[in-house]
Every structure is written in structure tokens, then in C-alpha cells.
Amino acid sequence: MMTEFNTLAELMAQAAERKLPPYELVIRREMETRAVSRAAVWSAMQKNWRVMQAAMAKGLRSEERSLSGLTGGDAKRIFSRRQQGFLGEAALTAAARAVAVSEVNAAMGRIVACPTAGSCGIVPAVLQTAAEQRGSHEDEIVAALFMAAGIGMVVEQNACIAGAAGGCQAECGTAAGMAAGALVQLAGGAPPVICEGVALAMKNLLGLACDPVAGLVEVPCVKRNGFVAVHAMVAADMALAGVCSVIPVDEVIGAMQEIGRLMPAALRETAAGGLAVTPTAQAAARRIFGKSSCS
Amino acid sequence: MRGVFDIVGPVMIGPSSSHTAGAVRLGLMAGKILGERAVKAGIQLHGSFARTGQGHGTDKALLAGIMGFLPDDERIRDAQALALQQGLEYSFQTVNFGDVHPNTVLLHLVGVSGRIVSVGGASIGGGNILITKINGYAVELTGEYPALLVLHRDRPGVILQVAGILARRGLNVAFMRVSRQARGQESLMIMEMDEALPAAVVDECCSYADIEQAMAIPAI
Numbered sequence: 468m469m470t471e472f473n474t475l476a477e478l479m480a481q482a483a484e485r486k487l488p489p490y491e492l493v494i495r496r497e498m499e500t501r502a503v504s505r506a507a508v509w510s511a512m513q514k515n516w517r518v519m520q521a522a523m524a525k526g527l528r529s530e531e532r533s534l535s536g537l538t539g540g541d542a543k544r545i546f547s548r549r550q551q552g553f554l555g556e557a558a559l560t561a562a563a564r565a566v567a568v569s570e571v572n573a574a575m576g577r578i579v580a581c582p583t584a585g586s587c588g589i590v591p592a593v594l595q596t597a598a599e600q601r602g603s604h605e606d607e608i609v610a611a612l613f614m615a616a617g618i619g620m621v622v623e624q625n626a627c628i629a630g631a632a633g634g635c636q637a638e639c640g641t642a643a644g645m646a647a648g649a650l651v652q653l654a655g656g657a658p659p660v661i662c663e664g665v666a667l668a669m670k671n672l673l674g675l676a677c678d679p680v681a682g683l684v685e686v687p688c689v690k691r692n693g694f695v696a697v698h699a700m701v702a703a704d705m706a707l708a709g710v711c712s713v714i715p716v717d718e719v720i721g722a723m724q725e726i727g728r729l730m731p732a733a734l735r736e737t738a739a740g741g742l743a744v745t746p747t748a749q750a751a752a753r754r755i756f757g758k759s760s761c762s
Numbered sequence: 763m764r765g766v767f768d769i770v771g772p773v774m775i776g777p778s779s780s781h782t783a784g785a786v787r788l789g790l791m792a793g794k795i796l797g798e799r800a801v802k803a804g805i806q807l808h809g810s811f812a813r814t815g816q817g818h819g820t821d822k823a824l825l826a827g828i829m830g831f832l833p834d835d836e837r838i839r840d841a842q843a844l845a846l847q848q849g850l851e852y853s854f855q856t857v858n859f860g861d862v863h864p865n866t867v868l869l870h871l872v873g874v875s876g877r878i879v880s881v882g883g884a885s886i887g888g889g890n891i892l893i894t895k896i897n898g899y900a901v902e903l904t905g906e907y908p909a910l911l912v913l914h915r916d917r918p919g920v921i922l923q924v925a926g927i928l929a930r931r932g933l934n935v936a937f938m939r940v941s942r943q944a945r946g947q948e949s950l951m952i953m954e955m956d957e958a959l960p961a962a963v964v965d966e967c968c969s970y971a972d973i974e975q976a977m978a979i980p981a982i
Contacts, residue, residue, distance in 0.1 A: 473763070497766045511767060518773050533777070535817045572776030575819050575839040582769045583888075584779050590770070612770055619769035628769070629887060645769075682814040684777040738814075755817050 470496040474717040475621050475665065479658040489658050490610050493617035512609050512616075515579045519568070519591035522578050526567025533573035535681065535755045538689045542567035545693060557596050558697045565592035565696035569689040582619045582628040585635075585684045586642035588692035590615050593646045593699050597653050607653060614652045615645035618665055625717070626724035630677035630736040633727025639688075639695045640672035640723065644716075646699035651706050666712035666719045668702035673719075674726055676734035678741030681752035687742060772889060773834040780865055781811070781818035784885030786838065789827020790982050791893050791905050792869040792881035797977060800828050802872035803845075803852040809864035811885075812856040821854055824867065833889065868895070899941050899950040905982040907936055907954035912967055913975040916942045916949040920972050924951060927966050933957055948974070 470492050472478040482489040497508050527546050532539035546563035549556045568588035572578045578587045590612070598608050619628060622641045627633040647668035651661045672695070680686040712719065733740030742748055774783040793800060803825065811820055819839065826841040829848060837844060845852055859866055863884035870880045882895035883903075893903035896911070903909055910928075914920045921940065928935060934956040942949035959978040967976035 471763075493766060500765065508766070512770065515767070515770055515773060534819055575775055575777065575782070575822070577773065577834055577836055578776050579771055579773050580779060580889075581771075584774065584776050584783075587776075613766065616766040616770045620763055620766070623769065624763045631887070681817055682810070683817045756813065 490613040493613045522568045522571045523564045526571040531574045538685045561592045561596040561696040562693035565692040569692040573685050583638045585688045586638040589642040589696050590646045592696040611649040611653045615649040618645045618648045634730050635675040635677040643668040643695050643699045647702040650703035662716040664703045664706035666716035670719050677736045678743045680748040682738035775838045778818045779889040780885045781820045782823045783833040783889035785820045785823035786827040786833040787891045789824040793828045794979050796871045796873050796879045798873040800871045804870040806855045806857040806868040808859045808866040811865050908958045908981050909979045910953045911977040912951040915972040
């Protein structure tokens, strides 16, 4: 029997029917469509996780500025306040790590798109932080990454994951859903609770615009990765506490698609609206691109 | 539905899948089509590539690709210095190609033996690319499949000759396109394959009188 699912409801129903964890069906679908072994799929994800870890470590140490000079060094600042903050240490550590990966991306370092380069910090940051809290084995993190991938696949199938198509709700919003679902799984939450976590995380970011300054993946993207990591942790905790989303997850994904369709092009990665057209952003764009383009 | 590693992946050098990772792949394809070490690169950038390329490192990414670096190579950020070290002379120019994809580039490359190619293409999102022009011919090449490029005279039977070479080796054609300058003149045949092409295919193509040049381009 070929493994196929188009919605999270279908994935969860099949998992229950076949008495397998949902992430295992995500792995099996990949094995079947590419005709590769489970070991190959697993080790590829393990490699991606190690690239994520290296990016987090690098970004927390580095004070390097991006090519444009707009971002850099904030991960280290946030990390140094983790024990004095209003939020607990875990939340600030996760925020710092998400910003760290995003800063590495902006400075031409190596990252794993998750689901995109603009939202690459969120999933690794929450998983690393939760794994430290819980003493999780690397295999549990890799399994959680497969769950995150399955969630992202369903969103991509039924809505979109590109800022140009659906605004930032499609990039950081999807990453939030992936991260929350992965966290619920890591904490041992049942499949329906995973769905609640995804729904709560995505619902609260619906409508988020993609209006990057100078069209670069930096402002507001880098700091937003930090905010959204914490947001995903709140959603996972709500779901694990028994909070339910009134709107089921697949309908939330449908709503995201609808909002993306209604969103003006100026707010979909064109740098023609919102923050991108503020006087400060336009001055920054002139400063960055005023120099001879691609010297 | 996309695969697991289209969502958690690819591993890439930032900041942008279209302006950085896709640009590396465009350079990589151009380098493979040249088929030898490039010593000169004249790079024309259009639209968003020209406007926002500098902030995204598009220039470095294209040079890195021409030198054969992959999209996750950490040397991409130092591509300009490395190009000069390797004796690759380069220049960038802003151009307006009119109504084409906003992330379009045209690369004019000169190889170490003096071989010249011009390769045009666009970065169409998520690191995916489309090569649209090779030496003035309209093509459609994604780099996802190994491809056979055959420059030949526009004459009946040439397609059959090439198809025969592939069929005798059990090689399957996934996509195919033929374009020409004018009737009876030079023509370009492109076949995207399910399997990698053995070198003997290229040699055998070149043994036919109507075939001027053949080239195997690996998937990237």
C-alpha cells in the first residue's frame, strides 16, 4: 500500500489505522516516492540536523554583520540576557538561537531552509532548546524533524510556503506550525494534540505581511525568527495543556491560503509596501544599492 | 506533494534561495555547458538580480557556480577573491532584457582552451532554475535531469540517428526539444534523460556527418 496523505487529518487517520506514529508515515512516503531505504532517509535528516546545530552555535558566537549591514550580533545580545529576562531561560535561549541561525543566513553562512531560508531559525531553535530541557536523544529530534516536514508538506500542498505567494504567514507562519507540532511530538503528545499545536500556532500568525526592507531577508525577518520561536513554544504548551483550536488545523491551512490570495502584491515579498516603503527603509535601500550594483 | 527535503532543506548558503542558491545553480549549469575551466566571465544581470543582487550576494553566487562550487559551499562568500586567484576574470553589467523573469542572467564564458558559450536563464524560486538560452538558441533546461545537447544541421533523419544511439544503450528520454536558426541551417536538439549519459554517447553522436557538436550535461 502506497503511503499518501493530503491533509493532516488524513495523515493522523492513517497513522491510527496502521498503528504507527505519524512521522513514520512521513518517512515511508519519502522511501516509496524516491525508492530509497529508511536508513538513507533517516541519515539525510540527521545530516540536516547537524547543519542546523552548527548554524546555531556559529550564530550565537558571531557578531558579524550581514552584507547590507542591516543585521548581525543580536543573537549574542539576547543570549546574554537569558537569565535576567521577563521570560524564562528556555524561551530567551530559543529566541537567541532562532535569531542566530537567521543571522548566519543573512551573512552568507550555511543553513537548512525550514521551510524557507527566511524562516530557517524557528524549528531548529525550539527543538535544540526543548531537547536540552528534556534530555532528548538525537533520534527523538530527528523523528520530530520528520513530523515538522510532514506538517510543512501538507501546508505546501494545500496553501503555500513562499512569501511571494502568501506573505510571511506562509513562511514564518508555516515554520511556527511545524515547530509547534514537532515540540508536541517531542513531549509525547498524541497525534490529535500535535494537530492542535499546529492549528494554534498558525492561526495566530494569519495575515502576517512579507514587507522586507530593501527586499533582503533581514528586516524584519531575522528578529521575527526569534519572536516566532517563542510563539511556537506557547502554542505547543497550550496544546499540551489541553487547549483546543475551535477551527481544525486543515481549515486553518485553508484560511491561510485564502488570506494569501486576498493579500495585495505589495505585501508579498515585493518590497513595495509596509515596512519596506518607510522613509528609513528607503534610505537604507538607497545606501545599500546606491553603490554600483554587483561591483 | 513535495518531498521531505524540499521542506526541511535544502542545505544552502544564505540569504536567499532564489537570489543566492538559485544563482549558484545558474552559474554551475553555465560552467558545465562550457565544459572546461572558465578564464573569463561577462555577466549581465536583469531585473531583481540587478537591483537587489548585491545585498543577496548574487554576484558571488554566480561566480562560485561558474567555478563549480555547490549551493552549500561556504567558500561562496569569498568567490570574488577565489575567482581572481584561479585566473577567472569577470565583469558584471546591468541590462534590461524586457519582459523576462525578474531574476534573469546572461553569462558569457570563455574557457581555458578558448571555447566560448553564452548561457541565459532565470532563478524561478526555491532554488529552482530554468536555462532558457544557450548560444542564442531557445531552450528549457532545469538541471534536474542529465541532458544531451546536440548541435546539428537541420536535416531529416538526424533526430533518428541520435534517438538510435540512445535506444541501443537502453537510455530513456524524459523530455525533448529541437530548435533551429532557420530552415536547413544549424539546429539544437536537447534531450533530458532519466539516466546519466556515458561518454561514448557523445563520441558516437560526433561520428555522424550532420552533427557538429554533442555535449553531455550532468544533473546538478
